[in-house]
Amino acid sequence: MNRGDADDPEGPGKRRGRGGVPLLRDLGEFGMIDLLRRRYGGAPLHGEISIGDDAAVVRVPRGRAVLSTDMLIEGTHFSLDYFLPEEVGWRALSANLSDLAAMGASPVCYLAALAAPGDTPAATVDGIFRGMARAAARSGMRLMGGDTCRGERLALCLTVVGALARGRPLTRAGGRPGDILYVTGAPGWSHLGLRLLRGGRPPKATGWRREAMRRHLRPEARWREGIAAGVSGAVSAMIDLSDGVLQDLGHLLERDSLGATLREDAFPVTRAFRKAAGALGIDPIDAFLAGGEDYELLMGVRPARRGGFLRAARAFPAKATPIGELTAEPGIRVLRADGSLLEGESLPRGFEHFP
Ligand code: ADP
Numbered sequence: 370m371n372r373g374d375a376d377d378p379e380g381p382g383k384r385r386g387r388g389g390v391p392l393l394r395d396l397g398e399f400g401m402i403d404l405l406r407r408r409y410g411g412a413p414l415h416g417e418i419s420i421g422d423d424a425a426v427v428r429v430p431r432g433r434a435v436l437s438t439d440m441l442i443e444g445t446h447f448s449l450d451y452f453l454p455e456e457v458g459w460r461a462l463s464a465n466l467s468d469l470a471a472m473g474a475s476p477v478c479y480l481a482a483l484a485a486p487g488d489t490p491a492a493t494v495d496g497i498f499r500g501m502a503r504a505a506a507r508s509g510m511r512l513m514g515g516d517t518c519r520g521e522r523l524a525l526c527l528t529v530v531g532a533l534a535r536g537r538p539l540t541r542a543g544g545r546p547g548d549i550l551y552v553t554g555a556p557g558w559s560h561l562g563l564r565l566l567r568g569g570r571p572p573k574a575t576g577w578r579r580e581a582m583r584r585h586l587r588p589e590a591r592w593r594e595g596i597a598a599g600v601s602g603a604v605s606a607m608i609d610l611s612d613g614v615l616q617d618l619g620h621l622l623e624r625d626s627l628g629a630t631l632r633e634d635a636f637p638v639t640r641a642f643r644k645a646a647g648a649l650g651i652d653p654i655d656a657f658l659a660g661g662e663d664y665e666l667l668m669g670v671r672p673a674r675r676g677g678f679l680r681a682a683r684a685f686p687a688k689a690t691p692i693g694e695l696t697a698e699p700g701i702r703v704l705r706a707d708g709s710l711l712e713g714e715s716l717p718r719g720f721e722h723f724p
């Protein structure tokens with residue numbers, strides 16, 4: 370979907386910053402836009418207009434458009450001391466795609482607004498856009514426009530466009546007591562990856578280290594699962610996990626004044642996960658319940674429609690696991706494998722993330 374080309378970000382005859390590395394100011398705003406367009410610009414379909422005009426024109430299926438935007442500021446949301454530019458782009462795009470997924474929408478396109486100091490290496494910007502393009506590629510989402518300007522710090526504002534061709538959006542509201550809570554994949558890995566990276570990035574990782582790093586650096590947004598959940602007609606409410614199972618479950622309960630009971634023995638916590646948590650000195654259940662940035666989906670399923678849901682879930686690339694149920698009684702309770710109960714103050718609180 371994205372056009373690549375073999376030429377160098379440097380380009381022939383450009384002025385160079387220190388050490389021969391071309392800087393944003395060497396390329397200029399239009400030089401940078403042109404490079405991004407050639408390398409990562411979405412190819413327009415018949416009747417569409419991609420990067421290069423005053424605004425993009427995109428075909429959308431009949432139905433409703435679903436829009437979301439997210440801003441990422443260097444130093445506040447990410448740091449190039451810890452992340453490669455490509456990873457910043459990948460994570461930013463995945464987080465946005467995950468918001469579309471959580472509504473049950475099909476991904477359509479994205480816009481990327483960028484502010485950066487003039488002495489930013491052009492290769493850094495190129496890396497960020499390469500990461501976004503790679504994370505977007507499988508979903509078919511195309512870069513159709515954006516904005517580029519000089520700023521005091523690196524800032525990236527992404528806008529994603531999705532479509533709901535049929536059916537209704539899956540919102541955070543709509544759950545009822547008795548609905549079964551399903552979660553995709555295995556939340557907590559991303560936090561384990563973060564903790565591993567904080568101790569210094571391993572040059573070559575294998576086994577659980579590799580898995581934990583991958584899950585933190587290249588999370589996969591569950592857009593296929595989100596669409597299938599919507600189409601199944603069995604899902605009452607849905608949210609994506611950006612802040613951790615407990616925190617985001619809290620948002621799912623809020624609108625309907627519900628509560629939830631979770632069972633530890635149902636959690637998708639594998640031996641590899643326990644091993645990783647143990648090596649990092651973290652309680653695996655705390656990591657599962659309170660770790661953030663997994664971008665898995667958490668959904669309520671009507672018990673009467675469970676069969677239809679399970680049929681739809683067979684097509685999920687990430688497995689869905691039932692971890693508990695919604696209750697009329699407010700608050701979250703976690704039934705531990707040893708029979709004890711965590712609730713209120715005894716529940717793990719969120720972990721602190723990078724500044
Ligand atoms: P305007 O003056 O109308 O803001 P620009 O010169 O900023 O136009 O942008 C020209 C074209 O390049 C537009 O189609 C815009 O969407 C696109 N564009 C600018 N910056 C980016 C970017 N960072 N990523 C993708 N497209 C961009």
Ligand code: MG
Binds near residue numbers: 515516517
């Ligand atoms: Mg502009």
